[in-house]
Amino acid sequence: MTPEDIIQANEALRDKSPLEVVRWAITKANGRAIVSTNFRPYEAVILHLANEEQPDIPVLWVDHGYNRAATYTHAEELKSLLKLNIKAYLPKFTAAHYEALHGGMPEPTRENEEAIKAFSTIMKLEPFQRGMKELAPTVWITALRKVQNPNRAGLDIVSSDENFNSIKVSPVFHWSDDDMEAYLKEHNLPNEWDYFDPAKGDEKRECGLHASWGGEAIAEK
Numbered sequence: 646m647t648p649e650d651i652i653q654a655n656e657a658l659r660d661k662s663p664l665e666v667v668r669w670a671i672t673k674a675n676g677r678a679i680v681s682t683n684f685r686p687y688e689a690v691i692l693h694l695a696n697e698e699q700p701d702i703p704v705l706w707v708d709h710g711y712n713r714a715a716t717y718t719h720a721e722e723l724k725s726l727l728k729l730n731i732k733a734y735l736p737k738f739t740a741a742h743y744e745a746l747h748g749g750m751p752e753p754t755r756e757n758e759e760a761i762k763a764f765s766t767i768m769k770l771e772p773f774q775r776g777m778k779e780l781a782p783t784v785w786i787t788a789l790r791k792v793q794n795p796n797r798a799g800l801d802i803v804s805s806d807e808n809f810n811s812i813k814v815s816p817v818f819h820w821s822d823d824d825m826e827a828y829l830k831e832h833n834l835p836n837e838w839d840y841f842d843p844a845k846g847d848e849k850r851e852c853g854l855h856a857s858w859g860g861e862a863i864a865e866k
Contacts, residue, residue, distance in 0.1 A: 654803045663690075664694055666816035668698050670786055671698050673814075678699065679703045679732075679786065681773075682706050683842070686838055690828050691786065693832055693834055696729065701730050702786075704730055704731050705734070705777070706720070706733050707776065708733050709768040709769050710736065710743075716840050718837075719837035723835065726834075726835075732780060735772055737771065738768070740768075750843055764843065768843070768844070769854070770854065784814055785813050786814050786815075787813055787815050788815070791818055802814065802815055808854070
């Protein structure tokens with residue numbers, strides 16, 4: 646899609662429901678759509694939406710090895726409940742192997758920014774790039790929302806992703822936490838609040854998947 650096409654798409658989709666946006670995205674993909682997840686809070690919403698429109702849609706999940714037990718349990722619950730077509734990708738290093746080589750996982754603080762980026766590149770970006778290459782989607786459906794952090798607020802429902810050469814579609818981009826809670830309740834979907842992202846000090850920073858530095862890090866690798 647050209648920049649003009651993306652502008653027009655966002656204007657056309659602005660007042661559409663998330664399910665209508667998903668329907669548009671899957672139609673646009675011509676059989677090559679995926680949805681990504683990390684099974685963080687509210688992920689059941691985007692997985693349910695994508696599954697409603699295409700039950701066998703590939704679900705790209707990078708299991709970096711640092712998820713808590715509650716997150717793995719939640720992942721299995723959603724996999725069974727929604728019959729998800731999970732495509733799991735793992736880093737080339739286990740968590741124990743990485744920590745043995747690097748003296749442990751870097752503490753996710755602003756002072757450790759470069760170490761965190763290096764960690765994210767090895768444990769998250771590389772397997773995600775591998776998954777994107779193998780699945781080769783033309784449309785990548787995400788759970789990004791503008792309320793999550795300043796970087797994401799500058800995006801839109803449809804955007805061109807330069808890191809992974811795909812059109813990124815975020816059906817719940819304009820939804821609030823209350824909207825997400827209401828959807829979970831309406832469809833009797835579980836949630837999980839014990840999620841931990843080892844590549845983030847807080848929700849205001851990016852792990853690299855949706856930031857320009859992630860593309861640069863992948864290119865260097």
